[in-house]
Amino acid sequence: MSDFFSSGWSVFIAVATVVSLLACLALLVFASRRTQMADDNSTGHVFDGDLVEMNNPMPMWWVVLFVATVIFALVYVYAFPALGSVSGSLGWTSRGELKADQAVAAKDMAQVYAAYSSVPADTLSQDPKAMAIGQRLFINNCATCHGSDARGSKGFPNLTDNDWLHGGSPEKIEETITLGRTGVMPPMAAAVGSATDVHDVANYVLSLSKSPHDSIAASAGKAKFAVCAACHGGDGKGNAAIGAPNLTDGVWLHGWGEAAITAIVNNGKTNVMPAQGGRLSPEQIHVLASYVWGLSQPRRTAAR
Amino acid sequence: MAVTRRVVPIAVAATETVSLYASEEKIQPRTVHGWFASWRWTLVWLTQLVFYGLPWLQWNGRPALLFDLGARRFYIFAMVLHPQDVIYLAGLLIISAFGLFLFTAVAGRLWCGFACPQTVYTEIFMWVERRFEGDRQARIKLDLAPWSPRKLVRRGGKQVVWLAIGLWTGFTFVAYFTPARALVAEVLAFSLGPWETFWLLFYGLATYGNAGYLREQVCKYMCPYARFQSAMFDRDTLIVSYDPQRGEPRGSRARRVDPASIGKGDCIDCTLCVQVCPTGIDIREGLQYECIGCAACIDVCNGVMDKMEYPRGLIRFATQNAMSQRWSTRVMWQRIARPRVLVYGAILLAISSTFVWSLATRSPFKADVVRDRGALARMVEDGRVENVYRLQLMNATEQPQRLRVEVEGLPGATVHAWSDVDLAATESRWVPVAVQIPPQEASTLRPGAHPFAFRIRRVDAGADGHAAELHEKSTFIVPR
Numbered sequence: 001m002s003d004f005f006s007s008g009w010s011v012f013i014a015v016a017t018v019v020s021l022l023a024c025l026a027l028l029v030f031a032s033r034r035t036q037m038a039d040d041n042s043t044g045h046v047f048d049g050d051l052v053e054m055n056n057p058m059p060m061w062w063v064v065l066f067v068a069t070v071i072f073a074l075v076y077v078y079a080f081p082a083l084g085s086v087s088g089s090l091g092w093t094s095r096g097e098l099k100a101d102q103a104v105a106a107k108d109m110a111q112v113y114a115a116y117s118s119v120p121a122d123t124l125s126q127d128p129k130a131m132a133i134g135q136r137l138f139i140n141n142c143a144t145c146h147g148s149d150a151r152g153s154k155g156f157p158n159l160t161d162n163d164w165l166h167g168g169s170p171e172k173i174e175e176t177i178t179l180g181r182t183g184v185m186p187p188m189a190a191a192v193g194s195a196t197d198v199h200d201v202a203n204y205v206l207s208l209s210k211s212p213h214d215s216i217a218a219s220a221g222k223a224k225f226a227v228c229a230a231c232h233g234g235d236g237k238g239n240a241a242i243g244a245p246n247l248t249d250g251v252w253l254h255g256w257g258e259a260a261i262t263a264i265v266n267n268g269k270t271n272v273m274p275a276q277g278g279r280l281s282p283e284q285i286h287v288l289a290s291y292v293w294g295l296s297q298p299r300r301t302a303a304r
Numbered sequence: 305m306a307v308t309r310r311v312v313p314i315a316v317a318a319t320e321t322v323s324l325y326a327s328e329e330k331i332q333p334r335t336v337h338g339w340f341a342s343w344r345w346t347l348v349w350l351t352q353l354v355f356y357g358l359p360w361l362q363w364n365g366r367p368a369l370l371f372d373l374g375a376r377r378f379y380i381f382a383m384v385l386h387p388q389d390v391i392y393l394a395g396l397l398i399i400s401a402f403g404l405f406l407f408t409a410v411a412g413r414l415w416c417g418f419a420c421p422q423t424v425y426t427e428i429f430m431w432v433e434r435r436f437e438g439d440r441q442a443r444i445k446l447d448l449a450p451w452s453p454r455k456l457v458r459r460g461g462k463q464v465v466w467l468a469i470g471l472w473t474g475f476t477f478v479a480y481f482t483p484a485r486a487l488v489a490e491v492l493a494f495s496l497g498p499w500e501t502f503w504l505l506f507y508g509l510a511t512y513g514n515a516g517y518l519r520e521q522v523c524k525y526m527c528p529y530a531r532f533q534s535a536m537f538d539r540d541t542l543i544v545s546y547d548p549q550r551g552e553p554r555g556s557r558a559r560r561v562d563p564a565s566i567g568k569g570d571c572i573d574c575t576l577c578v579q580v581c582p583t584g585i586d587i588r589e590g591l592q593y594e595c596i597g598c599a600a601c602i603d604v605c606n607g608v609m610d611k612m613e614y615p616r617g618l619i620r621f622a623t624q625n626a627m628s629q630r631w632s633t634r635v636m637w638q639r640i641a642r643p644r645v646l647v648y649g650a651i652l653l654a655i656s657s658t659f660v661w662s663l664a665t666r667s668p669f670k671a672d673v674v675r676d677r678g679a680l681a682r683m684v685e686d687g688r689v690e691n692v693y694r695l696q697l698m699n700a701t702e703q704p705q706r707l708r709v710e711v712e713g714l715p716g717a718t719v720h721a722w723s724d725v726d727l728a729a730t731e732s733r734w735v736p737v738a739v740q741i742p743p744q745e746a747s748t749l750r751p752g753a754h755p756f757a758f759r760i761r762r763v764d765a766g767a768d769g770h771a772a773e774l775h776e777k778s779t780f781i782v783p784r
Binding site: 031032033034035055057058059060061062063139143144147148149151152153154156250255256 | 320685687
């Protein structure tokens, strides 16, 4: 194993460690004796006329402690990976310690989650303790995009409004968390027609949710909406099976108003929810999904 | 100071090679009685009654003093401290430091000689030693004596009591972190946790080793305070001083002889001051770094002076200036109240009173505001601008509290969908809070950060009868 440019560094570290250890002992021995003036216990050094350097010996227990630390170091060097790439007699590695710690944590966690894994989401979302776990999972894993209060932001769906792109049942939410989602809106400018057509369609889309719009343009755009209806449905209510959003409910994931809609129609949008299945266990995802599902239910239980 | 110095000959040919390490000679201090010794014993009793007694004191059905590291709550009588209150620990340490500066500037190593745990436990362990082995002479004789049943019993008895005191001290130390009554049960059932076992044994054996064996070695070689206190002395600091002008030339004499008539000073060279010294120095050689200011030599010398019918105070607390310039006690004390002491005193008083005032007017709950890490700002329904915060709400009492959060300092700003938070006793909880500004008001604000404050108040007046209120500053971001 060469951690640096060559394994020579490993040898260098090993030699430096051993030499330093032995040098400490050698220094102790060499410095332990010195010439002293016989009759007055001084070293014969006089400073500033009257400041005499006396021989004031270190206590023996101090020396014993010093030697003990060197012996401890030698034992440590033998048992642990202290000499460059030498692995030490105990075979200890930081990676192995992490694995062992993780195994212990996984065992402890399994006990906690065992009580929840077979409980359905609507029951679980009434359990304050489970919801506290769910909230912590959410804060640590989801809040980065969806916000601490789960109300999302532009491009990141609000999870509390009971408006679901891919279905809002607890099972669907679990699926979304485990496998992730990719929402694709292709650029439709060419299919819709001219810039005026896009303007008309955008106003028609706004009219679906009774948002402020130009009603003449909207009625002109109604026919052009046919190309959108393939995914969003004739009535614009969307299609959860392919993640096509409902355009009639006044929830605007990528911005509110005509300009935002025009931009999406012209340029399209690919929006990704990354898969969490590799990072969280199925039991954790079950609790987390119950928490997320519970956020949009009328009867909310405060997490404690 | 006019101490006679030995003249050191510089050109000496005779040299020998010696070891720079040597076993320290064992010091066997003689028992001492007197005014200062009584003070030391008073402080031993006071400090140890507090140390050993506090963990057993109950308060509202819990230990009066409990540092619950697992739950991160510190209970001190009626107070509950959260880790966020660490400022009080800093305050306490600063007060202790200035206390040390003040006392040291006035009277040297008072702390070392009278209140330091090293001194206090050494005093207790030496008392046990005296009970089993007798006073200085008897102990020196016992050290030299060959092993016999008598020696074994005396030494063994001492060891048993020493270990018992040490372990009891370790137990008491751990009882500040685990309730004492629960700890007793754990000890009896051999079910101590690994850390409890470690600290009980570590603290217990450290007490045994430091007070039984290392004693003055701790002060001489380990303690940093010992060394930097010496740096805080000046010539107007009260130190344990031998009066050489009065004492020298020293020498023995008959009791009724006037020392002046035989050309001698008041010191009869009985060496009792050396025999009682816990660090084994001769105070007559002047101020030495080993001196812990315990004043044992003052006590014993005063006894000798009484017997000789000389005035007391051949060894006394005096400043170097007072000693060399023969000042009266009044002049000496006037010089002790020097600017340095007054400044230390003023700072100590200011910090202490601030500390007490701050504790007395402490809010019954605490709050921390953290902006949400996820989003800076967002547009929500009807073009409202919304920012999200996480509030950590902490109950600093042992009664439940209901808290309400409002916003001030921003036009039209409201807290979205707020429901009052019920905090259980001593609970600490993170609560997400969304603050909204209506579109009309938002359009009057320039894009960027706007300072405002959360007003957090207790909805129902607590046990103390008044509704508390906190203001926590934060910023609201209006997007472009």
